[in-house]
Amino acid sequence: MELIASGRDCDVYALGADRVLRRSRFGRDATPEADLMTHLAAAGYPVPLVFDADGPDLVMERLAGQTLLAAATAGTADSAGTAKVLADLHERLHALPPRLGKEPGDRIIHLDLHPDNVMLTDRGPVLFDWANATEGPPDRDVAMTLLIMAQVTFWTTEPQLAAIATAGFAALCAALPTPSAAELAWVVAQRRANPTMSPTELAQLDRAAALVPSA
Numbered sequence: 001m002e003l004i005a006s007g008r009d010c011d012v013y014a015l016g017a018d019r020v021l022r023r024s025r026f027g028r029d030a031t032p033e034a035d036l037m038t039h040l041a042a043a044g045y046p047v048p049l050v051f052d053a054d055g056p057d058l059v060m061e062r063l064a065g066q067t068l069l070a071a072a073t074a075g076t077a078d079s080a081g082t083a084k085v086l087a088d089l090h091e092r093l094h095a096l097p098p099r100l101g102k103e104p105g106d107r108i109i110h111l112d113l114h115p116d117n118v119m120l121t122d123r124g125p126v127l128f129d130w131a132n133a134t135e136g137p138p139d140r141d142v143a144m145t146l147l148i149m150a151q152v153t154f155w156t157t158e159p160q161l162a163a164i165a166t167a168g169f170a171a172l173c174a175a176l177p178t179p180s181a182a183e184l185a186w187v188v189a190q191r192r193a194n195p196t197m198s199p200t201e202l203a204q205l206d207r208a209a210a211l212v213p214s215a
Helices: 031-042 068-074 079-094 138-152 159-175 181-193 199-211
Strands: 002-006 010-015 019-024 050-054 057-061 107-109 118-121 124-127 134-136
Touching: 031 050, 031 057, 068 079, 068 118, 068 159, 079 107, 079 118, 079 124, 079 138, 079 159, 107 138, 138 159, 138 181, 138 199, 181 199
Parallel strands: none
Antiparallel strands: 002 010, 010 019, 019 057, 050 057, 107 134, 118 124
16 A cells, blocks of 8 residues: 555555545554544534544545645635635634533534644545544534644744744734633643653743743
8 A cells, every 4th residue: 555644643545546544653543533534524524534444544535636735835725715724614603513422512622733734635625634623612623623623833844834833823813713721721721731742842832831822
């Protein structure tokens, strides 16, 4: 199989022209993620189609297009346009009823919604990588997006990405609702406990959190 992408947790292999196999390097079970994506697709939310899930392996649609991050890097998506896409994906997701709804106001939340997880396709933006998804307050999801983007502004080893994040952060804050201080604290704790965070990212976490507005 041809390796076509690698992330912090997974490797992605091509399975012909229309499918990919995503495999967790840590053995994480892909079944809950596949079930959620199937549910969201049935509700009309833009996710890759799922074909199979078995243990750490998830076979899904191979999306044609470029990521929102790639478009921003190439200059074909500006800060306002990028923020609008992210805000729209949040709004559409949080408008859906929860599957479990253990607490009043809970919704399905992605918890990793950022430009490198959005593919711009012929059918519009498609959100992928649902490994962290769960249910909870919508502003928890918003806080996570803002914190991730704030962290990227400190990536001195990748100055182009840092510059894009810095230019777009204000637009993103304006496009998204302001999260509560409690939910911002929750996502900071989650990022701090994330084993894929580098020592440098952890050292910059509090500075990044200080950039995120909260109510």
